[in-house]
Amino acid sequence: MQRTFLVARHEFRRHVLRPSFLITTLLFPLVLGVVMLFMRANATASPDDLAALTGKPFGYVDEAGVFTLPVPEALAAQVQALPDVASGVEAIQTGALQGFYHFPEDYLRGGTVAWVSEDMTGPQGQALIVMLLRASLLADHPELVTQLGRPLALQLPTEDDQVEPATAMAAERGMLTFVLPYAFAMVLYITIFSAASFLLQSVTEEKENRTIELVLTTVRPLALLTGKVLGLGLLGFVQVSIWLAAGMLLLKTSTDALEQAGLAVSWTAVVLALVYYLLGYLVYGSLLAGVGATVTHMREGSQLVAILIIPCIVPLWFMTTIIDQPDSVLARGLSFFPMTAPVTMMIRVPLTTIPLWEIMLSVGVLVVSAMACLWIAARLFRAGTLLAGQRLDARAIIKSLG
Amino acid sequence: MIMDPLVIDKIAKSFATQVAVREVSFRVGPGEIFALLGPNGAGKTTTIRMALDIFKPDRGTIALFGQAPSLDTLDRIGYLPEERGLYRNLNLLDCLIYLAGLKGVRTSEARRRLMFWLERFDLATHTQKKINDLSRGMQQKAQFIAALIHEPDLLIVDEPFAALDPVNTRLIKEVLREFAAQGRTVIMSTHQMHLVEELAERMVMINRGEVVLYGTVDEVRRQFAANAVLLDGHGTLADLPGVIAVEPLGDTGRLQLHLDETTTPREIFQALAAQPAYTVDRFAVALPSLDEIFVRVVEGTHPAEEVMA
Numbered sequence: 001m002q003r004t005f006l007v008a009r010h011e012f013r014r015h016v017l018r019p020s021f022l023i024t025t026l027l028f029p030l031v032l033g034v035v036m037l038f039m040r041a042n043a044t045a046s047p048d049d050l051a052a053l054t055g056k057p058f059g060y061v062d063e064a065g066v067f068t069l070p071v072p073e074a075l076a077a078q079v080q081a082l083p084d085v086a087s088g089v090e091a092i093q094t095g096a097l098q099g100f101y102h103f104p105e106d107y108l109r110g111g112t113v114a115w116v117s118e119d120m121t122g123p124q125g126q127a128l129i130v131m132l133l134r135a136s137l138l139a140d141h142p143e144l145v146t147q148l149g150r151p152l153a154l155q156l157p158t159e160d161d162q163v164e165p166a167t168a169m170a171a172e173r174g175m176l177t178f179v180l181p182y183a184f185a186m187v188l189y190i191t192i193f194s195a196a197s198f199l200l201q202s203v204t205e206e207k208e209n210r211t212i213e214l215v216l217t218t219v220r221p222l223a224l225l226t227g228k229v230l231g232l233g234l235l236g237f238v239q240v241s242i243w244l245a246a247g248m249l250l251l252k253t254s255t256d257a258l259e260q261a262g263l264a265v266s267w268t269a270v271v272l273a274l275v276y277y278l279l280g281y282l283v284y285g286s287l288l289a290g291v292g293a294t295v296t297h298m299r300e301g302s303q304l305v306a307i308l309i310i311p312c313i314v315p316l317w318f319m320t321t322i323i324d325q326p327d328s329v330l331a332r333g334l335s336f337f338p339m340t341a342p343v344t345m346m347i348r349v350p351l352t353t354i355p356l357w358e359i360m361l362s363v364g365v366l367v368v369s370a371m372a373c374l375w376i377a378a379r380l381f382r383a384g385t386l387l388a389g390q391r392l393d394a395r396a397i398i399k400s401l402g
Numbered sequence: 403m404i405m406d407p408l409v410i411d412k413i414a415k416s417f418a419t420q421v422a423v424r425e426v427s428f429r430v431g432p433g434e435i436f437a438l439l440g441p442n443g444a445g446k447t448t449t450i451r452m453a454l455d456i457f458k459p460d461r462g463t464i465a466l467f468g469q470a471p472s473l474d475t476l477d478r479i480g481y482l483p484e485e486r487g488l489y490r491n492l493n494l495l496d497c498l499i500y501l502a503g504l505k506g507v508r509t510s511e512a513r514r515r516l517m518f519w520l521e522r523f524d525l526a527t528h529t530q531k532k533i534n535d536l537s538r539g540m541q542q543k544a545q546f547i548a549a550l551i552h553e554p555d556l557l558i559v560d561e562p563f564a565a566l567d568p569v570n571t572r573l574i575k576e577v578l579r580e581f582a583a584q585g586r587t588v589i590m591s592t593h594q595m596h597l598v599e600e601l602a603e604r605m606v607m608i609n610r611g612e613v614v615l616y617g618t619v620d621e622v623r624r625q626f627a628a629n630a631v632l633l634d635g636h637g638t639l640a641d642l643p644g645v646i647a648v649e650p651l652g653d654t655g656r657l658q659l660h661l662d663e664t665t666t667p668r669e670i671f672q673a674l675a676a677q678p679a680y681t682v683d684r685f686a687v688a689l690p691s692l693d694e695i696f697v698r699v700v701e702g703t704h705p706a707e708e709v710m711a
Contacts, residue, residue, distance in 0.1 A: 002506075003504060006500075006503050006504060007504075010500050010503075014491075014492070205489075206487075209487045209488065209489060209490050210483070210485045210486065210487025211487040211488060211489060212487070213451070213454075213456060213481070213483040213485060213487075214481060214483055214487070214501065214548065215504065216454075216456050217454045217455070217456065217476050217479065217481050218473075218476065218477070218501075218504040218505050219504055220473065382457075
């Protein structure tokens with residue numbers, strides 16, 4: 001046990017001081033921050049504010065008689081109703097307007113609208129004018145206006161044949177619902193695989209530099225591999241914690257935008273994220289340790305690693321389905337399969353209340369499979385190393401497990 | 403009673419396609435320098451690896467300090483593997499401290515001991531260098547330090563003199579002798595036979611996975627002694643009964659006398675003493691060097707069955 005700890009400390013120390021590690025760890029939040037700033041800038045630059053940005057309002061000339069409602073007072077500074085084209089042109093020339101929409105008499109039949117302006121920036125405030133138009137056209141059915149703004153809300157039967165509006169919540173949450181779990185999954189991948197590739201490297205290292213004989217006379221393979229997995233796991237944990245903390249801080253600074261989108265990330269989700277991150281890492285880490293155990297050189301391992309990545313990506317293929325139905329059989333099934341569970345759970349957690357037993361079961365599955373993988377990896381490691389550079393074939397692998 | 407550090411009893415080991423060790427037995431006593439000899443591919447390294455519990459023998463038993471190999475007994479062993487390797491990207495000091503730690507030596511204690519050894523091995527000025535930047539000889543010395551930093555009771559060194567210049571060879575020889583003088587045991591595998599003659603008391607030689615020679619170095623050399631004596635002296639040498647041929651050895655004036663089968667060196671010695679015209683400076687039974695024995699055994703000029711001790 002003490003040596004496992006020693007190996008873990010050694011691996012952690014070695015990697016944490018690497019410039020590449022420091023750079024990635026600190027650079028990522030920075031990039032994230034820049035992206036968030038950009039997103040915020042975009043969010044504030046909504047159509048309503050565009051006119052305000054240019055400082056000039058725009059107008060419309062309604063020859064078709066479709067604008068039955070007056071421009072709301074709140075928008076008066078941005079949109080003006082004009083009596084005719086001539087007054088609009090004059091207003092543009094005097095610099096009072098940046099342009100106007102011309103709805104000709106046959107608008108309801110032809111649907112053509114002209115944008116009249118002097119500058120080259122193109123039509124401004126399109127969303128606003130569309131909103132005003134819709135409100136006027138549907139003046140008798142105000143509820144339809146809201147409904148039109150929503151994405152299609154499909155009703156889907158669940159496994160107990162109850163029909164429920166599955167997407168209602170998700171739809172109201174909008175884009176961020178999609179983006180956040182996706183970003184989360186990506187972080188999980190990046191860290192699992194960066195930590196895991198350190199691990200693969202570290203497991204093959206002793207074979208490549210031939211320290212292995214010396215090390216094996218002092219540490220049992222299982223203790224050695226466990227130490228490596230733990231040490232590098234801690235490394236990844238530190239990294240992902242820094243990233244998450246940075247992410248949370250950034251989210252806090254832009255809470256308004258998020259709350260508008262109806263999405264707040266709870267601390268429970270963060271804790272679960274860390275738990276699943278750790279377990280996900282342990283499963284993939286021990287699998288990669290097994291890969292490292294069977295190959296003599298790092299580069300032989302990369303092909304096998306590519307195969308291992310596939311199940312990790314599976315939840316992303318089904319991402320839309322999982323988001324739409326976070327409690328479906330598919331989503332649940334993927335939550336209990338060790339290689340897909342972490343990402344699936346991370347997609348589900350912000351969307352639905354997952355029963356405790358499901359979380360415990362998937363955590364249990366992950367723990368057991370991580371331990372089993374490590375045990376197998378240790379057996380392979382012994383066999384793989386000790387045949388002194390001989391390649392392991394299927395028979396030798398099976399024999400070593402017996 | 404002090405337990406024998408290593409007792410190997412009829413071990414055998416096969417790999418997928420070949421038999422590495424057919425049957426090997428030997429015993430290494432406390433405080434001795436023991437040589438493990440044999441041509442390349444004879445099964446020496448496999449035997450050592452089994453002794454270190456790196457792999458298990460298919461048959462037979464191994465006892466380290468009177469018990470089956472375990473992590474506890476392995477901690478009492480220092481090992482210099484034939485395939486050298488240290489953590490290339492670490493600096494010398496960190497690497498040795500880590501390896502010492504794996505053997506259960508605390509960092510502060512490891513530092514203290516390393517000060518001594520690094521100084522003695524002339525590496526003290528290189529402690530902050532990466533292993534990769536050290537010369538082969540330096541790496542070899544560093545590896546040697548890694549093998550004995552935990553003050554093991556049994557030191558197993560595989561080709562300890564490879565890649566070393568005469569100065570460093572002498573240094574390692576000194577350390578090995580000191581080590582044995584402290585009551586610790588050294589098992590040494592090497593192809594440098596003159597060093598075996600110089601250092602080792604007992605030896606085993608393995609060929610094709612079997613023991614072909616086993617005993618004290620002197621015994622083994624005697625077994626291979628042709629019926630001949632070496633003679634240094636001056637004066638006129640008259641004919642001696644029982645001497646088939648007189649062979650001058652180079653320009654040294656030394657003679658090798660080949661005796662017939664019924665004559666013993668003692669009879670020749672007495673006959674020489676009776677010759678007033680010849681003064682004997684030095685008289686010795688002609689023992690072959692281990693080198694010659696090695697070549698003869700491996701090439702099969704001396705069938706294995708006859709020399710089994």
